[in-house]
Amino acid sequence: MDSTRLPSCGRNHTRRHRATTAQPELWLPWLPCLNQSAISPERSRRSLSTASLRRSSLSPTMPISSSSERVSCSVPVSIVIASVSITNPNECPQKAQTNWPQLPDRTGHDGEVLTDAVNHVRSELATMADNGLLQAASPPEVRPVDISYLEQCEVVIRTAQNDASAAWVLMVHYQASAYARFLSPAAANKVCSGVLAAAGTAVATAIPRAGGGWRLSGEWPLASGIWYADHMLTQFDSPNGRYVAFVPTCQLGIPQDWAAAGLWATGSVTVTAAAVDLAPELCAPVDSEELLTYDLPIRRLGPGLVVCGAASAAVDAIAGHASEPLPGQRRLISGAALERLGRCYAENCAARAWLYEVARRASREVSEAEQSLCEANAYRAAVAATLTVVQLAGTEALDPRSRFTQTHADVVAAGAHAALQPGQYSDAFRRLLADAREDPQP
Structure with missing residues (x-):
């Protein structure tokens, strides 16, 4: 069976509302367990x-x-x-x-x-x-x-x-x-x-x-x-x-x-x-x-x-906001706060992308070329996860003085559509985090 495409369960679902909009692709976590x-x-x-x-x-x-x-x-x-x-x-x-x-x-x-x-x-x-x-x-x-x-x-x-x-x-x-x-x-x-x-x-x-x-x-x-x-x-x-x-x-x-x-x-x-x-x-x-x-x-x-x-409570807590914002109130979240939240999501999404690619290869040792492909896939997943962190904060929640937004856009453009060479994915993300650390505090 091709593990990249699982068969539909084929159950009758007419009792439920079916989403008609374009369906996003979502990550399917691979969860091994040791005995x-x-x-x-x-x-x-x-x-x-x-x-x-x-x-x-x-x-x-x-x-x-x-x-x-x-x-x-x-x-x-x-x-x-x-x-x-x-x-x-x-x-x-x-x-x-x-x-x-x-x-x-x-x-x-x-x-x-x-x-x-x-x-x-x-x-x-x-x-x-x-x-x-x-x-x-x-x-x-x-x-x-x-x-x-x-x-x-x-x-x-x-x-x-x-x-x-x-x-x-x-x-x-x-x-x-x-x-x-x-x-x-x-x-x-x-x-x-x-x-x-x-x-x-x-x-x-x-x-x-x-x-x-x-x-x-x-x-x-x-x-x-x-x-x-x-x-x-x-x-x-x-x-x-x-x-x-x-x-x-x-x-x-x-x-x-x-x-x-x-x-x-x-x-x-x-x-x-x-x-x-x-x-x-x-x-x-x-x-x-x-x-x-x-x-x-x-x-x-x-x-x-x-x-x-x-x-959303985590975004507030990490950014140092203890109370709920009023409707329409603008919240400024520093690059350091986004880094702390984004690191968690990005690392874990990258790990899942990496492990999934390795697992698909029937548990054998992978070649250097395959490792490079895994790294590229992991990096693209991490970039997407970090972009989600920015969305979680809301587009107006970013400090307008922040270089995080522009740096992030550059990294997305570099990694979203092309496989990177070995080492490039980590260097680009290090640059992203370095710029986030230098952001002025709101």
């Missing part, structure tokens, strides 16, 4: 000796999922949102106070949802902790899942600097926990059950490459069930009880004439499975009735994107 036999003290010690990731460059790190309208790859996917009804903007869903995945009351399901996938990752984490592999290599906050998306990224990145294997398992733990939060029990069991466990049967190692980055050895299956679960809606609990989700406006049935940036509303969102490409041999199709409808705060920030909850 217990793949994690040994010997491997851990080898991992501890690996070179630290240079976060100021665009060396691929461990992937954590985020969806972006601008990020594209060779596997198209559609997310169909049925409707959004604006209700009381003051009502925001509250975060479930638990250390492990639990469906909130608003889903209509009670109790914990611990699928085989979540149990598998929990077992791996417990085994690593019992063997002392997490204590020396990982930050102290690796166990809780009730931390924000950006905090999760930071934890995984810092863990990866010391122990790549622990970072892989920790990343999958966060992913599986997030899925269990918003999937119904039936949907979780059909979509996630056994997918991570199946991926964990393959033994593989992330090996540092000369000059930065990673290559993989071993056999890694493509788990489309995790792709599907991620692109239903990837969301993480945030400290303030709001949710993170990135949804293109063309896929939302919302009024396009909302007030200026800053208007909050609560929308009832239903996601269908009909338009999502699935691999039937990897996961069974999910009926629309089994997918839940839930409420989450939605905010429109500038042209092109609607972000949910904590995504």
